[in-house]
Amino acid sequence: MDEVQYVTVHGHRRAYVRRGSGPVLLLLHGLACDHTTWTSVIDELAEDFTVIAPDLLGHGSSDKPRADYTLGGYANGMRDLLTVLGVDKVTVVGHSFGGGIAMQFAYQFPERTERMVLVSPGGLGPDVTPLIKLVQAPGWEATMALLTQPGVRHVGTTTLRMLSRVETKVTRDLDEVAEILESWRDRRTRFAIRHLVRAVIDWRGQIVTMSDRAYLTEAMPLAVVWGRDDLVIPAKHADNVRVLAPEARVEVFDRSGHFPHKDHPERFVQLVREFVATTEPASYSRARFRRLLKRGALAPVRQAEAGDAPVRPSPRPPRRSAQASPPSCRTSATAVGSSIA
CATH class of the missing domain: 1.10.287 (Helix Hairpins)
Incomplete structure (x- = not known):
């Protein structure tokens, strides 16, 4: 892996690794980790992509100030880091808490997000390790x-x-x-x-969820990867993805825990390559986003409690025309403010 580089944004030093060339992948690590969580896959990914793997604020070699450590604050920080680095659009890949940041980034900045790959992400159910x-x-x-x-x-x-x-x-x-x-x-x-x-x-589990904004998930390619033996955030949350974003690609790796990209790096790299190669990058339309917001959720969606069945929102109305809807491979998760680990 290349030497860690540094850039100062808003007075705080941010550490990151940048490798390769081509379409940009932004790799976001999980809670209490740093960019080295991607060590087993970054070299292979850099053969096809420009890979940017930062240490989030408060982690790794980045500064650890008294600052905003909310999902929105992290999403803003990633936007500003990319701007300083001269990057306009990315496929964002987020692991665990980084998956929550990825979803928040896509929700706040859909014009800068081409696709999402979520790896054992938070925000899809309340359960989390004690x-x-x-x-x-x-x-x-x-x-x-x-x-x-x-x-x-x-x-x-x-x-x-x-x-x-x-x-x-x-x-x-x-x-x-x-x-x-x-x-x-x-x-x-x-x-x-x-x-x-x-x-x-909180003491009941995750308090941030993507479910209340799942009706926005119609315009961005989404892939979700989980480890079947995940003891941090259970793999059963992948069932919620299949309900909330039925066209998303969902894969659960056997003999894998909370870090499927480390347990099966070759399979993970192949999945990312195929996903990017077989999907068109999302194209943001303010008018379309406004229509979706005005329409709102078709039925109230609440955060599931532990032991609940997967959240099942009402079906969407039929799409009127091909011009008004994307191909089936372009399922979205533009909508998310999620969380953890």
């Missing part, structure tokens, strides 16, 4: 300060990495957990993560 909920618990900061002391941290991360070599559902992603624990030795990183988590979940 370990993330604990970030907002009293005493979490003091506990993490203790667990990230040099000796304790070394024992903990070494144990996690050793356990990750055991091929089970429970241990598969523990190497990533070790990396997260390493990053939390920085008090500023812990501050950013805690504020981020408070913005998107």
